[in-house]
Amino acid sequence: MKPIVIYGSGGHAREVAEIVMHAHQEQGRPSLLGFLDDRPERKGERVLGYEVLGGFSWLEEHLREFDLIVAIGDNSVRQRIADRALELGATFGSAVSPLAHFSSACQIGPGAMIFPRVTVSTNVVVGAHVILGVHSSISHDCRVGDFSFLCPGARLTGNVTLGPRVMIGTNACVIPGKAVGRGTIVGAGAVVVDDLQGDVVAVGVPARVKAGK
Numbered sequence: 001m002k003p004i005v006i007y008g009s010g011g012h013a014r015e016v017a018e019i020v021m022h023a024h025q026e027q028g029r030p031s032l033l034g035f036l037d038d039r040p041e042r043k044g045e046r047v048l049g050y051e052v053l054g055g056f057s058w059l060e061e062h063l064r065e066f067d068l069i070v071a072i073g074d075n076s077v078r079q080r081i082a083d084r085a086l087e088l089g090a091t092f093g094s095a096v097s098p099l100a101h102f103s104s105a106c107q108i109g110p111g112a113m114i115f116p117r118v119t120v121s122t123n124v125v126v127g128a129h130v131i132l133g134v135h136s137s138i139s140h141d142c143r144v145g146d147f148s149f150l151c152p153g154a155r156l157t158g159n160v161t162l163g164p165r166v167m168i169g170t171n172a173c174v175i176p177g178k179a180v181g182r183g184t185i186v187g188a189g190a191v192v193v194d195d196l197q198g199d200v201v202a203v204g205v206p207a208r209v210k211a212g213k
């Protein structure tokens, strides 16, 4: 079992680190080795007592010694970094809170970050590098595309499909059977009652597409 290195050293990365530490203590899951950050001035700094080891050059040199979690909130940036790391040959771990609840019949992809009090129900498939924020929930038969992000308290009801890189804002919800296209952002508190195409921003109750993105 290889230790975990977290790419990123900001607020989201610290939250993810705490999940990794908790899962290590409670369930014997992999321990945390440190953080990566491409800003040279951050190298050697300590975050939650763990070292910022370096940036991509460190990653390339030590690839085989750890599993990576890309803890960057922005979906596109997270994908860019994960794709680059994958090209170099990186392998990915995940941060799964012992306080989250999973059906025995769900699948979670590599690189996932699953926060406390998340619920994932039966026959749900969660893609790679997805973030499920604290108190978010996914009901039966949903599909969540790679690099998507359910912000805190967001809710997918049954049979919802999200494309890749979708963001569902804090406390927003999607009613049953609806689909949200790739790269779309659903604003905080919105209620999605119709399918949404890709690459739009939708806000309000019911959610309506805002001009431009």
Ligand SMILES: CC(C)(COP(=O)(O)OP(=O)(O)OC[C@H]1O[C@@H](n2cnc3c(N)ncnc32)[C@H](O)[C@@H]1OP(=O)(O)O)[C@@H](O)C(=O)NCCC(=O)NCCS
Residues within 6 Å of the ligand: 133, 151, 152, 168, 169, 170, 185, 186, 187, 188, 189, 190, 201, 202, 203, 204
């Ligand atoms: C939808 C969102 C992405 C829009 O961001 P933005 O493009 O920067 O929008 P702005 O703040 O410039 O606001 C533009 C307009 O949309 C409205 N608006 C923004 N967010 C809204 C929301 N969630 N619901 C309803 N209206 C919203 C603003 O009031 C403003 O209206 P106006 O043009 O009539 O003045 C953002 O407001 C949002 O809700 N993000 C969710 C963030 C979140 O949950 N983060 C959690 C991270 S853990």
